[in-house]
Amino acid sequence: MAKTVYITRRETFAAAHRLFKMELSDEENFKLFGKCSNPNWHGHNYTLEVVVAGDVDNDTGFVMDLQELKEIVKTNIIEEVDHKNLNLETKFMKGMIPTSENIVLGIWDELKDKISKGKLYSVKLYETENNYFEYKGEL
Numbered sequence: 001m002a003k004t005v006y007i008t009r010r011e012t013f014a015a016a017h018r019l020f021k022m023e024l025s026d027e028e029n030f031k032l033f034g035k036c037s038n039p040n041w042h043g044h045n046y047t048l049e050v051v052v053a054g055d056v057d058n059d060t061g062f063v064m065d066l067q068e069l070k071e072i073v074k075t076n077i078i079e080e081v082d083h084k085n086l087n088l089e090t091k092f093m094k095g096m097i098p099t100s101e102n103i104v105l106g107i108w109d110e111l112k113d114k115i116s117k118g119k120l121y122s123v124k125l126y127e128t129e130n131n132y133f134e135y136k137g138e139l
């Protein structure tokens with residue numbers, strides 16, 4: 001049996017968004033999305049946790065070099081979202097309503113092929129202290 005170890009990199013970022021459907025009025029959007037549909041945007045302070053699972057390399061004692069995971073998350077995700085407007089500026093969210101559910105899907109797709117050792121196990125996003133959203137790939 002493989003001895004799988006799970007390693008996590010945590011990052012925080014601040015981003016603006018608006019949840020809305022173009023075909024709905026502001027009132028209808030408010031009914032569907034609540035405060036997050038404010039037509040003049042608003043922001044959240046997000047916390048992201050990226051978990052990689054794998055065997056411990058005998059040579060290094062690592063699953064994967066956490067410094068490398070940090071760089072991968074920073075370059076591909078944080079630079080795309082931090083102090084950005086998720087509706088307008090984040091390439092991997094193009095065409096998606098920027099709910100946290102869709103953000104974890106977008107982040108997963110961005111990262112899944114870039115993990116050099118082990119494999120991407122989970123992407124977890126805290127929108128507030130009390131709400132978080134997690135994707136672990138297709139069941």
Ligand code: NI
Pocket residue numbers: 017035036042043044
């Ligand atoms: Ni919001």
